[in-house]
Amino acid sequence: MTNREVADTLVRIADALEILGESPFRANAYRNGARKVEQMETAVSVLHAENRLTSVPGIGSGLAEAIGQMVTTGRSDTLEQLLATVPPGLMDLISVPGLGPKRARTLYQTLGISTIGQLEEAVRSDRLAAVPGFGEKTAQSIGQRLATLERWGSRLLLADAWPRAEALAEQIRKEPGVTRVEVAGSVRRFQDSVGNINLLVETNDPAGVLCKFPAASDVDGFKEIRMNDGSVLRLSFAEPSSFGTSWVTSTGSPAHLARLCQIAGSPELPACDTEEALYAQLSLPWIPPELREDRGEIEAALAGRLPDPLSAELIRGELHMHSRYSDGSATIEEMAKACIERGYEYMAVTDHSIGLGVANGLSIERLREQAGEVRRLNAELAPFVILHGNEVNIRADGSLDYPDEVLAELDWVIASVHGAFGKSRDEQTSRILSAIANPYVNLIAHPTGRILGRRDGYDLNLDIIIDQAAHTGTSLEINCGPDRLDLDDTSVRKAAEADVTICINADAHHPDHLPWVALGTSVARRGWVGPNQVLNTGSLDAVREFVSAKRRNAGAR
Ligand SMILES: [Zn+2]
Ligand SMILES: [Zn+2]
Numbered sequence: 001m002t003n004r005e006v007a008d009t010l011v012r013i014a015d016a017l018e019i020l021g022e023s024p025f026r027a028n029a030y031r032n033g034a035r036k037v038e039q040m041e042t043a044v045s046v047l048h049a050e051n052r053l054t055s056v057p058g059i060g061s062g063l064a065e066a067i068g069q070m071v072t073t074g075r076s077d078t079l080e081q082l083l084a085t086v087p088p089g090l091m092d093l094i095s096v097p098g099l100g101p102k103r104a105r106t107l108y109q110t111l112g113i114s115t116i117g118q119l120e121e122a123v124r125s126d127r128l129a130a131v132p133g134f135g136e137k138t139a140q141s142i143g144q145r146l147a148t149l150e151r152w153g154s155r156l157l158l159a160d161a162w163p164r165a166e167a168l169a170e171q172i173r174k175e176p177g178v179t180r181v182e183v184a185g186s187v188r189r190f191q192d193s194v195g196n197i198n199l200l201v202e203t204n205d206p207a208g209v210l211c212k213f214p215a216a217s218d219v220d221g222f223k224e225i226r227m228n229d230g231s232v233l234r235l236s237f238a239e240p241s242s243f244g245t246s247w248v249t250s251t252g253s254p255a256h257l258a259r260l261c262q263i264a265g266s267p268e269l270p271a272c273d274t275e276e277a278l279y280a281q282l283s284l285p286w287i288p289p290e291l292r293e294d295r296g297e298i299e300a301a302l303a304g305r306l307p308d309p310l311s312a313e314l315i316r317g318e319l320h321m322h323s324r325y326s327d328g329s330a331t332i333e334e335m336a337k338a339c340i341e342r343g344y345e346y347m348a349v350t351d352h353s354i355g356l357g358v359a360n361g362l363s364i365e366r367l368r369e370q371a372g373e374v375r376r377l378n379a380e381l382a383p384f385v386i387l388h389g390n391e392v393n394i395r396a397d398g399s400l401d402y403p404d405e406v407l408a409e410l411d412w413v414i415a416s417v418h419g420a421f422g423k424s425r426d427e428q429t430s431r432i433l434s435a436i437a438n439p440y441v442n443l444i445a446h447p448t449g450r451i452l453g454r455r456d457g458y459d460l461n462l463d464i465i466i467d468q469a470a471h472t473g474t475s476l477e478i479n480c481g482p483d484r485l486d487l488d489d490t491s492v493r494k495a496a497e498a499d500v501t502i503c504i505n506a507d508a509h510h511p512d513h514l515p516w517v518a519l520g521t522s523v524a525r526r527g528w529v530g531p532n533q534v535l536n537t538g539s540l541d542a543v544r545e546f547v548s549a550k551r552r553n554a555g556a557r
């Protein structure tokens with residue numbers, strides 16, 4: 001088991017203990033242990049092998065023994081024994097956002113609820129609000145979250161669907177008679193979440209491929225297969241002579257295909273061996289899949305005005321990341337070395353500010369202490385440059401966590417919302433506008449706060465925010481967290497059209513998160529954002545000038 005898996009198991013143990021109403025001290029011990037394991041530099045398996053687990057503060061002999069079993073056998077007796085006593089369904093129930101183990105326990109005790117279905121029924125019949133500790137407001141927000149979960153259904157995040165599609169394609173390529181397999185559908189168009197995985201297969205033996213999967217049904221000309229994990233695979237089969245046309249039709253979108261058929265003057269597109277040949281027959285240049293949404297790409301293609309392609313390789317630095325100073329799990333040095341390895345020229349370390357206690361936000365003293373470490377590392381790692389920044393919390397009233405004179409000491413300032421999501425549209429909008437108005441704020445991170453499959457963005461007048469961001473020289477983010485991708489494609493397009501500078505950031509909490517930037521560049525391409533509209537495709541000098549310009553224009557230092 002990796003540290004991550006051990007930490008997850010420890011959290012599950014803590015959840016189960018809380019559901020069962022066991023001593024809160026025991027549950028907390030497991031939760032703290034999970035946090036320790038997550039932040040460790042060394043693999044827990046190594047510490048266990050060297051008998052050093054108990055030397056970690058917060059890990060006693062009981063916890064060390066439980067972890068030892070996990071890393072040696074891959075299982076946990078403690079968890080299994082607990083799961084045998086927890087009513088079935090309750091462990092799933094706590095995955096509903098806003099419903100921790102304590103509330104799940106209360107629901108079970110008062111209403112006998114142990115499944116998501118029963119919870120939905122209780123929301124519908126208005127029984128939730130009367131439960132002690134719930135009330136009208138909580139009941140309402142749980143109802144909204146359930147609706148979001150339901151809408152989400154068996155959808156997959158792009159970050160999960162993409163590698164899965166590649167792996168399935170690779171698996172099918174090995175089948176006898178298969179000469180070519182390509183990813184198609186919404187995965188190929190890099191939609192942020194997808195309902196199914198589409199693959200296009202060239203083979204002389206479709207039945208031979210299909211028999212390797214659970215039974216397929218015919219849907220809209222696809223063979224649709226419900227995989228064991230609940231995801232949906234759609235296979236289509238193509239001949240070499242018409243592969244290009246099949247690839248275009250299996251990639252979609254339906255709206256784009258309808259336009260192509262209109263141009264062709266026929267419901268069937270002409271059979272071509274390559275995509276380029278098909279588009280050429282329609283007097284069009286090849287159109288990148290992420291633009292195929294009928295959002296003006298046909299007109300732009302005809303006029304030779306398709307956006308310049310943006311790729312993750314063009315990103316020259318990461319401007320939003322966390323270290324162990326707050327809730328990251330690596331040191332600044334480790335993050336910097338990972339950036340250097342990716343070929344980056346600069347990065348900004350942007351830990352959380354003091355108000356975000358849950359994420360171990362920095363006091364002004366710790367922020368200044370961190371500045372010292374950044375200076376030392378810069379001397380060591382030159383020509384690579386670490387900008388000292390911060391992700392400053394925007395408080396409920398729109399004020400920032402640090403006073404201006406502290407912000408003025410920083411090289412780069414991000415402002416973002418991490419709580420009080422339930423404010424009205426006007427309040428939420430002016431809250432963000434006041435951050436934008438601050439001369440030291442350079443970026444609004446994850447501007448809408450959405451979490452895919454769990455939470456819609458907060459109610460916001462994005463048009464005004466875009467307008468003021470452009471006006472003040474404040475950039476807006478495409479946050480590349482796989483469940484954020486915030487701004488989304490249509491919003492980022494609006495922003496770029498209004499001349500807002502875009503930043504594409506992994507919001508990395510670990511070196512392994514840096515590659516997420518590829519998800520963000522795909523959102524940017526879907527949003528028609530060209531490389532010259534993105535701040536971190538530029539040089540370090542350009543980033544510094546971006547910061548200075550806003551301060552200058554505001555008459556600040
Ligand atoms: Zn954040
Ligand atoms: Zn962050």
